Amino acid sequence: MRMPIREHPRIFVSYARSDGKEFARSLRRRLMDEHGFAVWQDLADMDPGKDWWLQTESIIRHPDLEYLVLVVTENALRSDVVRDEWR
Secondary structure (H helix, E strand, O other): OOOOOOOOOOEEEEOOHHHHHHHHHHHHHHHHHOOOOOEEOHHHHOOOOOOHHHHHHHHHHOOOOOEEEEOOOHHHHHOHHHHHHHO
16 A cells, blocks of 8 residues: 555654565554554655655655654664664
């Protein structure tokens, strides 16, 4: 389910694709379907053809974003991208 651009997410899911993708996908689905939260996750909500990091930064810096949730895995703890998202 792609979120229309006018609906700003309240929750950003940060994870390492190499070992956290499936858990992050499941978490996103549960937060949306069971709890009604507006959630943003890169592989599900990115606009194709646009710079992925600019989209990520835009969501993280958006004033409606309330939470950044980290899926902690070995690779997430070593990921420069995950580290940059948290900064």
